[in-house]
Amino acid sequence: MNIASNTDLAILAMIGDFVKKKRVAQNKTQGTLASEAGISRSTLSLLERGEKVNLITLIQVLRVLDELQVLEGFEVIPEISPIEYIKLQKKQERQRVRNSDMAAENPPSEW
Numbered sequence: 001m002n003i004a005s006n007t008d009l010a011i012l013a014m015i016g017d018f019v020k021k022k023r024v025a026q027n028k029t030q031g032t033l034a035s036e037a038g039i040s041r042s043t044l045s046l047l048e049r050g051e052k053v054n055l056i057t058l059i060q061v062l063r064v065l066d067e068l069q070v071l072e073g074f075e076v077i078p079e080i081s082p083i084e085y086i087k088l089q090k091k092q093e094r095q096r097v098r099n100s101d102m103a104a105e106n107p108p109s110e111w
Contacts, residue, residue: 009050012050012051012052013049013050014050015047015050015058016047016048016049016050016051017048017050018070019044019047019048019058019061019062019065020048022065022067023048023065026065030044030045030048033061033064033065036064037057037060037061037063037064038060039057039060039061043057044061047061059071
């Protein structure tokens with residue numbers, strides 16, 4: 001299924017169907033889930049019907065349903081550019097190492 005070809009309203013309906021399916025699978029009423037999520041039953045009903053609700057409402061409901069993993073696609077993983085990678089490698093190559101043979105030959109002078 002190509003979600004990009006769906007309208008915004010179709011996507012909202014799809015999210016509502018998902019929430020309802022998960023709620024019913026957990027044998028929870030709208031009232032129970034709404035209470036556990038800290039929202040009103042009417043707000044949950046709006047969400048399940050595919051109406052517009054706040055994003056925080058969706059997060060609260062997903063948390064109670066133990067379905068927050070559906071939001072993992074939004075995680076931004078920092079990536080290092082090839083140029084930055086090369087710069088980091090050069091910095092590591094430039095580290096000075098003291099020659100232990102020279103240190104043994106020239107003991108520190110005493111003042």
